[in-house]
Amino acid sequence: MRILIKNGRVIDPQNGMDAINDVFIIAGKIVAIGAEPDCFQANHVINAKGLVVCPGLVDLSVRLREPGLEYKATLESEMRAAVAGGITSLACPPDTDPPLDEPGLVEMLKHRAKSLNQAHVYPIGALTQGLKGERLTEMAELYDAGCVAFSQSDKLLLDTRVMMRAMQYASTFGFSVWLRPEDVSLANSGVAHDGEVATRLGLPAIPVCAETIALSNIVLIARETGAKVHLCRVSSAEGVAMLRAARQQGLPITCDVAANYIHLTEMDINFFDSNCHLVPPLRGLSDRDALRAGLMDGTIDAVCSDHAPVDEDAKLLPFGESEAGATGLELLLSLILKWAEEMKIPLIVALSKITSGPAKILGVKAGHLSLGTAADLCIFDPDQYWKVEAKTLVSQGKNTPFLGMELQGRVKYTLADGIIVYED
């Protein structure tokens, strides 16, 4: 198969390219950008005039809900949603049922995902058995089965000693440990940021120090053990400041933020909108602005969708009883474009946060358009607006704070390994 993508605005953050160009694909690989290779005969031509051609997006946190939680979503539905959102590589956290703590489960998931021939799935293995925070998993076995890193997902570690041992053990093999910083006892049964809105609505609250205390523990143990640490979904200004300081000391700590948090604040909860029940909680305006600034100065490496499809009934409950999470795969690109437009950020910088940035954290060959690499591409219309509606979302999860809103940026084509896996 030979594909020619003509006249698109090709943006490749890793290679510093932003120009109108043609992209040539042979047998699933990018063979040329710009000048036509000798004797190139395209079987298929995509006219990308007016469109942006960029690396397929890389998403660091996607709950596929398999195995075990198929009533919320299935691998089929969510893999289709991923490519509809231009995402061609995704990491899935281990909080399935049972959790991804055994090589067999990981192999099955990889196999099932591969047979669907859509996005590439990179499982994150459980750091502890059953995510219980007590005994370590067989990380080396899990790595061989296909895990690219290890995490507790949202089952936070209670025991600091286990955290230290886990980091020591992981660093023995050079594996990275992904942790969301939140102190369990301070978070307690909180469901909203400890601020004005939780006070007004009478919602149990989670203070910022729940994040900073856990973050401080993680940073100190990372320094002690030399472990490679990735922080998932930082939410507060103070958290960003602490992370910036740690990175200035040269610690190998990376960080992501979920797309909702660079736009929304506690205020969006309005009158108990359970679609804004997210983990960690949406915080204040100054926190949101600090997250944006952290992204700009590189303290935060990547933006993820933190895709968490939730069945409708689980959101039709009082705010505190509703299940946390939002669908995100199909909104990731649009939310990045919205941020870029609002902050007047060049597209190439904004796109790096959902391509090359997360690919580096995952340690996989993705997120760039270097010659000879797999043709994972996202082709989108940056000027087309679309309305976020339950009936148009491909994901089985319809729960998002942006429901009913118009967003910019529509994916027109997604290619994985040179195959058109999505076409609008």
Added chain:
Amino acid sequence: MNNNPQLNKNGELQHLLTTEGLPASILLNILDTAESFVGVTARDIKKVPLLRGKSIFNLFFEPSTRTRTTFEIAAKRLSADVVNLNIAASSQSKGETLLDTVNNLSAMHADMFVVRHSQSGAAHLIARHVRPEIHVINAGDGRHAHPTQALLDMFTIRRYKRNFRNLRVAIVGDILHSRVARSQIHALTTLGVPEVRIIAPKTLLPAKVERLGVHVYHDMAQGLKDVDVLLMLRLQNERMLGACLPSSEEYFKHYGLTQEKLALAKQDSIVLHPGPMNRGIEIDSAVADGKQSVILPQVTFGIAVRMAVMTILAGN
């Protein structure tokens, strides 16, 4: 999402969910209407036919005797049919969701739901999902709101003090966990009370509470100085368990209302309490039964205020 889920498209009260965001005119209309019912409740024949043929369901997902009873009496005095459902003990424990329960009851042609629930926002959720002809009254949701309690407090304050616009009001006690306090604060500020104070130890105050328009005090001697109205809150015993307070004795010593502390307020100040009282914990018996206490009139006015709310909603 609708920014004022309590109002219908004509700006009239469709549901009473919280005192927040309602115009003063609506609050005053409730108080004025309640005035006309005070006479009814004192009459020999205590019934008016205003809601004859209407079905009012008391949905109590959280146990409560007092509030449920006052709603029941209010509805019966308006000649409505009242059904009491203590749901904490029935379908919820069988796994039926809140909205399933509500939909089932709607199918029985309810006209009004009076809802109490342990979760903040439960009444909002129900109001969003009931058929448009059904009215919802929040009888207390989690820590969020208890609007009829706040309105009966406002009614009582107006009875004794006439004008809201020259008052200094102090709310004393567990603000953090109190739906009553939140509803009182919104009602007081909406009705134009120039100075609302809250007095509590730091463990019983929510974050950024001053944004609600109140002045924060931790000391009774300072906080009660020159106050016209004292709104006491009930202290739940479980606060000792959550490390909020060391003991009820120490709480009483610093925040319990005694005659000595009351003497710091204005001489003609009045004392309110939503009940049930913990004598010797947040309030001393001498004060509760003293001449500045209006705690029993509050209960009487509570019925008139709830009658007023039901009548106004049914008419909209």
